[in-house]
Amino acid sequence: MLSPDFTLSAFSNFVDALRLAADDGDFSRQIRCKWKVLSYNSQPIRSSCGVEISPTSELIDPSAFDYIVVVGGLLHSGKKIAPALIGYLKKAAEQNIPLVGVCTGSFILARAELMNGYKTCVSWFHHQQFESEFPKLHVYADSLYINDGNRITCAGSAGVMHLAANIIEKHCGKHEASRALRIMLEEYPLSEKSPQPQPFVQTKITNINVHKAILLIERNISTPLSMEEIASRVNLSHRHLERLFQKEIGLSPAEFSIKIRINHARNLLINTSNQVSFIAMECGFLDTSHFSRRFRTEFGKTPTEIRKEALLQQQKK
Numbered sequence: 271m272l273s274p275d276f277t278l279s280a281f282s283n284f285v286d287a288l289r290l291a292a293d294d295g296d297f298s299r300q301i302r303c304k305w306k307v308l309s310y311n312s313q314p315i316r317s318s319c320g321v322e323i324s325p326t327s328e329l330i331d332p333s334a335f336d337y338i339v340v341v342g343g344l345l346h347s348g349k350k351i352a353p354a355l356i357g358y359l360k361k362a363a364e365q366n367i368p369l370v371g372v373c374t375g376s377f378i379l380a381r382a383e384l385m386n387g388y389k390t391c392v393s394w395f396h397h398q399q400f401e402s403e404f405p406k407l408h409v410y411a412d413s414l415y416i417n418d419g420n421r422i423t424c425a426g427s428a429g430v431m432h433l434a435a436n437i438i439e440k441h442c443g444k445h446e447a448s449r450a451l452r453i454m455l456e457e458y459p460l461s462e463k464s465p466q467p468q469p470f471v472q473t474k475i476t477n478i479n480v481h482k483a484i485l486l487i488e489r490n491i492s493t494p495l496s497m498e499e500i501a502s503r504v505n506l507s508h509r510h511l512e513r514l515f516q517k518e519i520g521l522s523p524a525e526f527s528i529k530i531r532i533n534h535a536r537n538l539l540i541n542t543s544n545q546v547s548f549i550a551m552e553c554g555f556l557d558t559s560h561f562s563r564r565f566r567t568e569f570g571k572t573p574t575e576i577r578k579e580a581l582l583q584q585q586k587k
Contacts, residue, residue: 272317275344275349276315284434290454291438308358338370340371343373345399360382386406388408389418391424392423394425394466411466436461479511482503490554528564535552546573
């Protein structure tokens with residue numbers, strides 16, 4: 271079930287894992303797994319990136335399915351899921367059909383009052399908003415997905431294929447699940463308890479302007495914005511933004527920007543084979559020597575030393 275402005279990657283990662291497990295070879299026949307795209311009408315459903323998906327089934331009896339997956343998308347587009355679909359989800363819940371919310375599909379289930387009493391997994395990016403909108407629900411942003419009986423929720427993106435693999439393993443076998451992931455270039459399946467990559471700031475941000483500025487910094491790691499431009503975009507003076515940052519996280523915007531870029535560089539060093547010079551540029555450092563000095567100041571070790579340690583740890587595993 272696709273919401274208006276749904277996230278295409280969440281949908282495609284889930285369905286592609288099913289497709290690869292459903293058949294041998296590359297024929298994509300729905301043998302071991304079958305799926306339908308549900309809708310109350312025959313109109314194409316537009317994703318957040320503009321690509322449209324045509325539904326393949328009307329709202330047939332929910333008992334025909336082992337799971338009903340709700341794919342969420344943009345929270346602020348102003349478009350809401352149709353009442354007919356909400357009614358259908360409630361009917362499925364009455365019949366004890368497991369409901370799966372991926373990406374912001376968890377918001378849709380929660381707004382339909384279908385997450386009451388269940389644990390909910392959301393992306394760290396949406397955790398604060400979910401907590402504010404549903405203060406009585408138990409929400410978590412420290413794992414890829416949560417399987418809580420008849421409710422399964424997933425943070426989205428790459429985590430969706432691992433959730434799909436978990437479901438595939440349960441019904442079709444471990445071999446089919448692992449094979450699907452390998453074809454999707456995932457080395458091994460990640461469990462429910464696998465952590466989400468977390469943002470640099472772990473504390474709750476109360477000031478909306480600081481929150482907006484942090485998002486601007488995070489979205490422009492490769493080509494950092496000047497502090498003046500960031501302040502301008504959030505309609506504050508540079509000095510006022512600095513005071514707010516110091517109050518909220520104890521760092522200036524410039525210090526925060528460097529730290530988040532250095533931490534991103536460390537993740538790339540550990541998880542990719544890219545050259546140090548490439549990683550430096552990818553994280554907004556035009557001078558490799560300056561990057562290495564700043565890296566050593568932050569972690570007490572050079573980028574090369576951090577990479578060697580990570581490789582040794584992986585070999586031990």
